[in-house]
Amino acid sequence: MSTMASSSTGVSSSTDSETLRRNRILSSKLYFDVPLSKLPLIYSPSYNIQFLGIEKLHPFDSSKWGRICRFLIVDGVLDKNRIVEPPEATKDDLLVVHSESYLNSLKSSVNVSIIVEVPPVALLPNFLVQQKVLHPFRKQVGGSILAAKLAKERGWAINVGGGFHHCSGDKGGGFCVYADISLCIQYAFTRLNISRVMIIDLDAHQGNGHEKDFSRDRRVYILDIYNPGIYPLDYEARRYISQKVEVVSGTETEEYLTKLDEALKVAGRMFDPELVVYNAGTDILDGDPLGRLKLLELYIMRVQLDTVAFSFAQTNPYCTFEFHTSLELSKNPEFLLSSLHHQIRMDWCGSSVPRTSEYSFSLPLVKISPDGITARDEKVFRFAHERNVPLLMLTSGGYMKSSARIIADSIVNLSKKGLIDTLGSTGKV
Numbered sequence: 001m002s003t004m005a006s007s008s009t010g011v012s013s014s015t016d017s018e019t020l021r022r023n024r025i026l027s028s029k030l031y032f033d034v035p036l037s038k039l040p041l042i043y044s045p046s047y048n049i050q051f052l053g054i055e056k057l058h059p060f061d062s063s064k065w066g067r068i069c070r071f072l073i074v075d076g077v078l079d080k081n082r083i084v085e086p087p088e089a090t091k092d093d094l095l096v097v098h099s100e101s102y103l104n105s106l107k108s109s110v111n112v113s114i115i116v117e118v119p120p121v122a123l124l125p126n127f128l129v130q131q132k133v134l135h136p137f138r139k140q141v142g143g144s145i146l147a148a149k150l151a152k153e154r155g156w157a158i159n160v161g162g163g164f165h166h167c168s169g170d171k172g173g174g175f176c177v178y179a180d181i182s183l184c185i186q187y188a189f190t191r192l193n194i195s196r197v198m199i200i201d202l203d204a205h206q207g208n209g210h211e212k213d214f215s216r217d218r219r220v221y222i223l224d225i226y227n228p229g230i231y232p233l234d235y236e237a238r239r240y241i242s243q244k245v246e247v248v249s250g251t252e253t254e255e256y257l258t259k260l261d262e263a264l265k266v267a268g269r270m271f272d273p274e275l276v277v278y279n280a281g282t283d284i285l286d287g288d289p290l291g292r293l294k295l296l297e298l299y300i301m302r303v304q305l306d307t308v309a310f311s312f313a314q315t316n317p318y319c320t321f322e323f324h325t326s327l328e329l330s331k332n333p334e335f336l337l338s339s340l341h342h343q344i345r346m347d348w349c350g351s352s353v354p355r356t357s358e359y360s361f362s363l364p365l366v367k368i369s370p371d372g373i374t375a376r377d378e379k380v381f382r383f384a385h386e387r388n389v390p391l392l393m394l395t396s397g398g399y400m401k402s403s404a405r406i407i408a409d410s411i412v413n414l415s416k417k418g419l420i421d422t423l424g425s426t427g428k429v
Helices: 002-027 064-074 100-105 109-116 119-123 126-154 180-191 208-213 253-270 295-315 370-386 403-416
Strands: 156-159 197-201 220-226 243-246 275-279 322-328 339-346 355-362 391-394
Touching: 002 180, 064 403, 109 119, 109 126, 126 156, 126 180, 126 275, 126 391, 180 197, 180 208, 180 275, 180 391, 197 253, 208 220, 220 253, 243 253, 253 370, 275 370, 370 391, 370 403
Parallel strands: 156 391, 197 220, 197 275, 220 243, 275 391
Antiparallel strands: 322 339, 339 355
């Protein structure tokens, strides 16, 4: 009897949760009618993270989104008055996917600093962190969610931002604070009468966040082409990838594009999507500092420890926290790291035994050319175009200053090839 009651309670609780989620989506103001005079290209100056230079402490170009738009305007393919500015995602909007406990954890500056990998953020008052760091992320989330609506209406949409694919409903990481991909899809399910979504994730890193969020959801098909030797090394999430293509060290443009062609053919046979979410990270570029094998994993590990040190030193001024790092540098003129030994020694207050760990890394590259990025994007847009499936693109990772120019060039190419219309009156494909 008690088992039946427990089962009934569980079903009731699940139903209540789904009803609450649906009501939040239906009452959200993130979907709004965009006039046809506007393009399905979404951007806000608020996307860019700039505050006292702290953005320079992370290799990510935190102003690349604005630079992409400036290049497009200078190139004559975009009128700034036709850009769509999204609303900021509210707490209720975020609760569609995120847990209350996770959102509450962001009220700690230390927690945010670990997720965005900038240790000094831990020392800032949280009201500043909310305003200067998290507000830009929430605006980009609003852009990703709105992009699905515009893609359904116009055939395509580009959010010049977003693609925070390491964040799931209850955990952030890797410069990804909010799960915009999962949110965008949940909104599409409820508001757009869509029941089949394909995620094509071509960022260099595995998209472990959305993979966990949709681990048991057969409505979502995930094609993830990623480097298996770099962050996040999430082996659990890899089990949830519908179609994974692991790109080994040293892969160059021609081989990569061949693998992509083959993968898209398989995906097209396996799944019939009503919407494609394209996570178009450019960190596969030859020379990208965080597309290098193992380097991001090491970087985040170091950042996390730096952050602990900042926080610990504030409350325990008489304790020591020391780093001992040795780098064996390659003779390669591009300053590649052929191996790296990172030893961390932590002497905790009250502990007589130092805690020491040692890590060894090997760092070859994925080497995709700028033209390769353009060809890659064209192949994905053509995949959707040939099937008459709406597609939304998110810019995701890409850590070199040149990324903004390369993304802009790719969008120009899409326009020239007739896969998007940045000059017409409707923005139709």
